[in-house]
Amino acid sequence: MTLKRIQAVVCLLGLGLVIAGCGAGKTAEPAAEAAPPPGQSESPPQPNTEEAAGEADAETTASDGKQEMRGSAGELYRLAFEAMFSMDEALNSDIKYIALDLSDLQQLTDADRRHILESFAFREVEVRDTTMEELKKEEPEFKETMVLQGVLLKIEKVELGEDYAVIEGSKYRSGTGAIGAKITLELKDEAWSITKSEMTWIS
Numbered sequence: 001m002t003l004k005r006i007q008a009v010v011c012l013l014g015l016g017l018v019i020a021g022c023g024a025g026k027t028a029e030p031a032a033e034a035a036p037p038p039g040q041s042e043s044p045p046q047p048n049t050e051e052a053a054g055e056a057d058a059e060t061t062a063s064d065g066k067q068e069m070r071g072s073a074g075e076l077y078r079l080a081f082e083a084m085f086s087m088d089e090a091l092n093s094d095i096k097y098i099a100l101d102l103s104d105l106q107q108l109t110d111a112d113r114r115h116i117l118e119s120f121a122f123r124e125v126e127v128r129d130t131t132m133e134e135l136k137k138e139e140p141e142f143k144e145t146m147v148l149q150g151v152l153l154k155i156e157k158v159e160l161g162e163d164y165a166v167i168e169g170s171k172y173r174s175g176t177g178a179i180g181a182k183i184t185l186e187l188k189d190e191a192w193s194i195t196k197s198e199m200t201w202i203s
Contacts, residue, residue, distance in 0.1 A: 071190040074112030080167040083197040091173040097126040097150035146175035163187040
């Protein structure tokens with residue numbers, strides 16, 4: 001082989017090595033991410049964690065409050081008052097308030113009283129802890145009409161056993177619009193529930 005041919009072969013080999021080296025030095029570029037479909041954002045909206053936490057706290061507080069009142073005197077009388085209020089619903093027509101006479105229930109704590117009164121708050125009328133005597137003073141026309149602007153619920157007799165209670169009371173709207181009530185309750189699994197409710201007299 002002549003010198004010129006040898007030089008040509010060497011040049012070709014060198015050129016091939018250079019090209020191969022350049023190709024090996026290149027790195028593959030990452031594929032472009034696919035664009036989201038029209039009308040869809042790149043990332044889903046994030047929930048409002050503060051709002052969600054606030055709602056969860058409120059639900060927890062309400063749940064804790066109910067749990068705390070289970071088996072209490074407040075829960076016992078709340079059920080009795082609600083049962084009386086639901087009787088003869090015609091007496092509830094156009095009432096301006098719901099009056100609960102708690103004056104004789106000396107065993108109630110402040111939490112019990114609050115629990116009872118707040119249970120009527122959703123009815124969108126004023127809820128009051130008062131007596132018939134106080135209502136008569138506030139409504140002078142009562143002397144002639146014998147009609148209250150609201151209804152008065154009153155507990156009059158309580159029979160309390162180890163796991164039961166019998167409560168008698170009255171619901172008053174007027175001299176010719178009043179009823180007597182008798183509610184029987186049971187204490188089971190540390191919670192009160194009504195087993196029977198009935199009207200005992202009507203005027």
